[in-house]
Amino acid sequence: MTATPLNPFSLLLDFRSGALQPYTSRTERHLSDMKGAYADRSALEHLVDAGDPLVYEVLQYDVPEEVGQLICCTTVLHPGTVGDEYFMTKGHYHSVRETGEVYLGLCGRGYLLLMTEEGGHSATPMGPGIVGYVPPYWAHRTVNTGEEPFVFFAVYPGQAGHDYGTIEQSGFAQRVLRAAEGPVLK
Ligand code: S6P
Numbered sequence: 001m002t003a004t005p006l007n008p009f010s011l012l013l014d015f016r017s018g019a020l021q022p023y024t025s026r027t028e029r030h031l032s033d034m035k036g037a038y039a040d041r042s043a044l045e046h047l048v049d050a051g052d053p054l055v056y057e058v059l060q061y062d063v064p065e066e067v068g069q070l071i072c073c074t075t076v077l078h079p080g081t082v083g084d085e086y087f088m089t090k091g092h093y094h095s096v097r098e099t100g101e102v103y104l105g106l107c108g109r110g111y112l113l114l115m116t117e118e119g120g121h122s123a124t125p126m127g128p129g130i131v132g133y134v135p136p137y138w139a140h141r142t143v144n145t146g147e148e149p150f151v152f153f154a155v156y157p158g159q160a161g162h163d164y165g166t167i168e169q170s171g172f173a174q175r176v177l178r179a180a181e182g183p184v185l186k
Pocket residue numbers: 029058073074075089090091092101140141142154156162
């Protein structure tokens with residue numbers, strides 16, 4: 001199969017805000033969109049009732065979802081906690097497990113959590129200039145451990161797709177909690 005021919009294009013990426021120009025889709029995730037993800041359910045319900053904060057947004061430039069294409073996007077993950085647990089993304093496997101991804105930290109700090117269905121797990125500290133490699137078969141979730149938005153750019157294969165259901169059922173191997181001494185991995 002060959003990829004749909006596209007004309008070359010360029011995008012303007014603002015390293016501080018994560019703004020991608022142009023973008024073709026924007027996804028918002030509020031706390032109410034990820035109720036099962038956080039350990040402290042009563043803290044989550046309290047925050048949802050108090051205004052349901054925006055946890056993160058993803059700006060993406062869409063190309064055909066097929067082999068050979070590469071999708072570019074930015075994620076802006078806002079600071080905050082649910083109980084002691086830092087704001088994070090839902091996390092996913094790629095539907096096509098054999099597809100990897102590259103993350104480039106732009107602003108703020110956090111972790112890239114990774115895990116496999118065979119029980120492997122890893123946590124990469126992320127910040128400006130750090131490239132995090134997501135190998136094929138590894139689920140990935142990001143966590144903001146700072147006081148400002150954690151912003152990163154990502155590139156992944158067009159055919160990858162997203163499997164959120166497996167994470168919703170199994171949870172993630174590690175949690176990142178705020179402690180007096182700083183972020184702690186549990
Ligand atoms: C896509 C890539 C990121 C995430 C984004 C939000 O493959 O890994 O763009 O989609 O960081 O995370 P999630 O888990 O809600 O898709």
